[in-house]
Amino acid sequence: MKKQLFKLLVKLNNAVLPSLYKKDPMxxxxxxxxxxxxxxxxxxxSLN
Incomplete structure (x- = not known):
């Protein structure tokens, strides 16, 4: 149940929040x- 909740949360995050993977973290x-x-x-x- 917990894993499914986090998988749903990750899908929601991908749809709503901006992608920051190409930006320098500093x-x-x-x-x-x-x-x-x-x-x-x-x-x-979600992976655990």
């Missing part, structure tokens, strides 16, 4: 770093 703003961290957290939990 040049991101604080908000962009938070979004990147949140997306990473959701992705790692």
């Amino acid at each position: 040049k991101l703003t604080t908000m962009q770093k938070a979004i990147l961290g949140y997306r990473y957290w959701a992705l790692t939990n």
Whole structure:
């Protein structure tokens, strides 16, 4: 159940949140770093 919830969350994130994979992490703003961290957290939990 938890894994399915995170998979749904990742799909929602991909549809709504901006993609930051081509940007340099050192040049991101604080908000962009938070979004990147949140997306990473959701992705790692969906894979476990």
